[in-house]
Amino acid sequence: MSAHDPHHHPSDLSKSPAPQQGGHHGGHGWMMIACCIPMIAIAVVLVATGVVGIGFIFVAIACTAMMAVMMRGMGGSGGGR
Numbered sequence: 001m002s003a004h005d006p007h008h009h010p011s012d013l014s015k016s017p018a019p020q021q022g023g024h025h026g027g028h029g030w031m032m033i034a035c036c037i038p039m040i041a042i043a044v045v046l047v048a049t050g051v052v053g054i055g056f057i058f059v060a061i062a063c064t065a066m067m068a069v070m071m072r073g074m075g076g077s078g079g080g081r
Contacts, residue, residue: 029068032071033068036063040057043060
């Protein structure tokens with residue numbers, strides 16, 4: 001059994017953690033965006049061969065844009081915060 005410590009205050013989860021010092025310069029965010037490039041290339045090939053309609057390219061681009069917005073929101077792209 002664990003005892004309750006009345007002086008222990010859990011961290012406030014509404015605050016974001018302090019930024020880490022070090023060499024993280026947003027490379028992970030760009031890597032995640034780069035992982036979307038094959039999806040866009042496949043979409044272009046499928047549209048060019050007539051397998052799917054032009055809307056499929058818009059879906060692939062929207063997916064990439066959503067990834068960029070999420071990475072930006074998480075601070076993973078290293079820019080402007």
